[in-house]
Amino acid sequence: MAPLFANSLFQDLTQLFTEADDYDVKIEVGEGTEKETFKAHSVILRARSPYFKTALSSTWVKKVDDVVIFSKPNISPRVFRKILRYIYTGEFSLIEDNVQDNMMEEDDDDLLTEDDNSLMEDDIQDILLDLLLAADELALVELVKYMEEYIITYERDWVQENLANIFTTASQYESFTRLWKYFCGEILAQQPNTLFNSSYFLSLAKSTLLEFIGRDDLDIxxxxxxxxxxxxxxxxxxxxxxxxxxxxxxxxxxxxxxxxxxxxxxxxxxxxxxxxxxxxxxxxxxxxxxxxxxxxxxxESDNGSPPEGHLPPRVPVLQTVPDSVIINNKQLILIGSWIDSLDNDDSRFNLLNDAYDFYLLLRGSRDGMGIKPFHTLCLYKGPTLVVIKVKGTNQIIGGYNPDSWSKTGGSKAKDSFIFSLGKDKSFDNIILSRIEYDKIAISNSSNSLGFEDLKWFNGKYHKSNFKKQIMENPDDDFIIEDYEVFRVVKCS
Structure with missing residues (x-):
């Protein structure tokens, strides 16, 4: 068996990349003050990129002193630097760039900054989509697959924040089917207004919109x-x-x-x-x-019926939780994101933060509405979620206790919160109210069991120790139509 000397080959190619000896191609990337010139070798570019194999063999390429001058103004220097390293070495890092100055024109040295040589994670998010688009344009199939997988696996929060933009942009490329259709598309199906209310919606291609509207699981x-x-x-x-x-x-x-x-x-x-x-x-x-x-x-008929063959209703993926008659999966995921973001006092919905399982311990209409069933089924169970449906208004209120319920005393439970989910599923009237610093949050006393501001067994709401008012009045009486208690377990 012939020996393999992969390490030395990698070192030689890395040296060729960093020193650019005997280069025969200059690639001008970016525009204006962001424009930079990189030196490269046509034999490497052609071997590694189908795009360059075609482009550099064209008769129309510009040559100066036997050096091909190639222009890519639509790709930024910091994106191209990463891609060029990958082309030469097969190495791709989203965090570190250790490119030597002599890969560029000598008079461009002053364009290099600390950010260029060592991009931090926040900076990486700024160029994720640009990296993906550039890799696709240069026909680097392996890199496209890697970038797509990286975004789906590690950049979920960034995807959620830029969902409409990523969906709209990626849907224009056949290479990104998994990203836009099977990832962004499934998320948007559960929150279509994120797309419909975005600045990208009106410019969406007809074919993409047709496919989206054709889904049977749109939650709208x-x-x-x-x-x-x-x-x-x-x-x-x-x-x-x-x-x-x-x-x-x-x-x-x-x-x-x-x-x-x-x-x-x-x-x-x-x-x-x-x-x-x-x-x-x-x-x-x-x-x-x-x-x-x-x-x-x-x-127009009182007894009209749909014709045969009409389309059935859409069925959203996030339907009512099998173990709940009050709350649905989407609302639970929202509450889970509040639990997981202890320093975030924002009630925005983060669909990707499905980090908790909720196990039903008690339902009032099934197990009894009094304190005794609660003591029997819910004490010493660890963190719990209480959800309450208010009779006559359909308002859903509740709270999260990060500690176990017990029979005596109280708790400051600094990570606790109470909330209102409004009267419908629109997510327009949601109120998240976290506990004030160093205030009592939980009361375990039988005559005032509940959250300090929300004593559901007594039908009393009084704004006191939690930051925001969750009911119409700061002092409100209410009647429970039904309530449920869930044990909260973080997913492994």
């Missing part, structure tokens, strides 16, 4: 999907005034052409009569005649 009212489609269609070129009362016949015809492929994907028969009359009927001229007649028969 059907009439809202229709409204957003109208908004998108009107904004395409040439633009159409969104005021339906100002539409001309030409406008209606153009709108119909833009939406004809979307119309079969809309679950019209799952829209309320009020929604149909106010949101669908004004646009009925763009609907096919048979659909128009079916909708009239269905909505």
């Amino acid at each position: 009212e059907e009439v809202e999907i229709w409204e957003n489609l109208i908004k998108w269609a009107c904004d395409q070129i040439p633009k159409i005034d969104r005021d339906v009362n100002q539409f001309t016949q030409s406008d209606l015809k153009e709108l119909g052409n833009r939406l004809k492929d979307f119309i079969p994907l809309i679950r019209f028969f799952n829209i309320s009569k009020e929604g149909y009359l106010s949101k669908i009927q004004p646009y009925e001229e763009i609907l096919p005649d048979d659909l128009k007649n079916e909708l009239k028969n269905f909505f």
